[in-house]
Amino acid sequence: MRQRLIEALTAAVEHVFSVLCGIEAKPGGAVTGQPTSLPVDISGIVGIEGPITGSLAFHCRKDLATLITGKLLELEVTEIDDDVKDLVGEIANMIAGNASSRLSGDGQGFQFSVPTIVTGRRLNVRPMRGDLRWISLPFQASGMSFAIDFCIEDGA
Amino acid sequence: MALRVLVVDDSSVMRKIVCRMLAQAGFTPTGVVEASDGAEALDKFKPAEIDLILSDWHMPNMDGLEFVRRIRSLENGTGRRVPIVMVTTEGAQAKMEEAKQLGVDGYVTKPFTPDSIKEKLTPILAGK
Numbered sequence: 001m002r003q004r005l006i007e008a009l010t011a012a013v014e015h016v017f018s019v020l021c022g023i024e025a026k027p028g029g030a031v032t033g034q035p036t037s038l039p040v041d042i043s044g045i046v047g048i049e050g051p052i053t054g055s056l057a058f059h060c061r062k063d064l065a066t067l068i069t070g071k072l073l074e075l076e077v078t079e080i081d082d083d084v085k086d087l088v089g090e091i092a093n094m095i096a097g098n099a100s101s102r103l104s105g106d107g108q109g110f111q112f113s114v115p116t117i118v119t120g121r122r123l124n125v126r127p128m129r130g131d132l133r134w135i136s137l138p139f140q141a142s143g144m145s146f147a148i149d150f151c152i153e154d155g156a
Numbered sequence: 157m158a159l160r161v162l163v164v165d166d167s168s169v170m171r172k173i174v175c176r177m178l179a180q181a182g183f184t185p186t187g188v189v190e191a192s193d194g195a196e197a198l199d200k201f202k203p204a205e206i207d208l209i210l211s212d213w214h215m216p217n218m219d220g221l222e223f224v225r226r227i228r229s230l231e232n233g234t235g236r237r238v239p240i241v242m243v244t245t246e247g248a249q250a251k252m253e254e255a256k257q258l259g260v261d262g263y264v265t266k267p268f269t270p271d272s273i274k275e276k277l278t279p280i281l282a283g284k
Contacts, residue, residue: 020267072173086169094266097245112245114166114214 002135004103005052006030009137009148012098016091017141021068025146028138036136036147039122041065042080044092047113051104053153054132058092059125060146067142080119089115095148125149157281160187160205164197164223165212165243170266174210174243180270183277194223201227208281209240210264213251221255228259239280243268 010027017025040059047055062080068091069084070077077084092115100110127134133152138145159178163171171190178185187205191197193215201209209227213220224240231237242255242263252263261280264273 016267019269069169073169073176083169083172086167090167090170090266093245097266101246112214114216 002032005099005150006135006137008099008102009056009095009135009150011102012095013137013139013148015098016094020091020094021071021141023068023071023141026140028140031136031138033134034136035125035127035134035149035151036138037124038138038145038147039124040147041119041121041123042084042088043118043123043125044088044090045116045118046089046092046096048096048100048110049112050100050110052110054151056092056096056099057125057149057151058088058095058146059149060088061144064141064144064146067144085117085119089117127151157183158186159183159281160189160207161185162189162191162197162201162206162209162211164191164194164209164215164220166192166215167212168192170212170243177268177270177273181274181277182270183274194218194220194226197223198226198230201230203231203234203236203238206238208277209238210243211240213242213244221258224255224258224260239283241277241280 013025017023036059038059041062042065043057043059045055045057065084065088066077069087093112096112135150137148163174165171175185175188189200191200195218211220211223220242239261242260244263245266262276264276
């Protein structure tokens with residue numbers, strides 16, 4: 001199941017970046033057992049319930065978040081404003097939805113929370129509980145690093 | 157094609173992206189009305205001034221399904237019926253059968269492109 005999840009998440013990220021942003025997302029190797037070690041400026045986090053219960057987080061730096069937002073709105077975006085926060089949450093949501101479709105055919109049985117956004121400057125992600133299982137997927141897009149963390153509470 | 161559209165989404169950036177992609181798909185979104193949830197959209201909805209409603213599914217206060225239910229109820233007996241297209245994430249397609257029972261005309265899956273919007277909207281608007 002873990003390998004299927006990694007494959008579904010990787011394909012979902014590649015799809016969302018390609019279709020929404022017209023940017024190729026190049027996957028690195030998946031890391032299990034811990035969240036990303038990438039220092040991040042903004043994270044979009046979606047809670048997931050269903051055949052797999054947990055959360056998905058899309059973590060990136062300001063430069064990538066503003067690049068994507070500016071590209072989609074055809075504006076120069078240099079700071080993390082409300083549009084950037086909204087878009088990071090939407091991207092997390094789209095990745096979760098797309099991955100769920102790949103895992104269950106039509107995504108039936110999965111439910112997602114409204115995205116939560118966390119911003120800061122070079123934040124470190126740390127687990128708050130010891131009983132969670134982590135899959136962390138590093139990516140590169142337009143020469144910038146980002147990561148997807150999947151935190152599993154049960155079922156996988 | 158000129159289009160007066162009501163865009164309902166709790167994400168302001170998605171409302172902007174939807175409007176941009178409508179234009180890139182060859183529609184000219186004139187008279188765009190934006191709302192951040194179903195309740196606000198109901199307040200702003202004027203049937204004679206809207207050609208199409210594009211609505212998100214999950215929103216605070218009043219979600220997309222309840223909004224559709226209320227719109228169709230308002231239209232009941234008036235002879236008017238504004239096409240409603242839901243904007244959903246993948247994984248929500250299974251719920252679209254329930255939505256169609258309530259009077260939704262179709263759905264667009266996020267992430268979308270101008271081409272996928274055009275492909276979905278053209279037959280729906282032609283049948284208006």
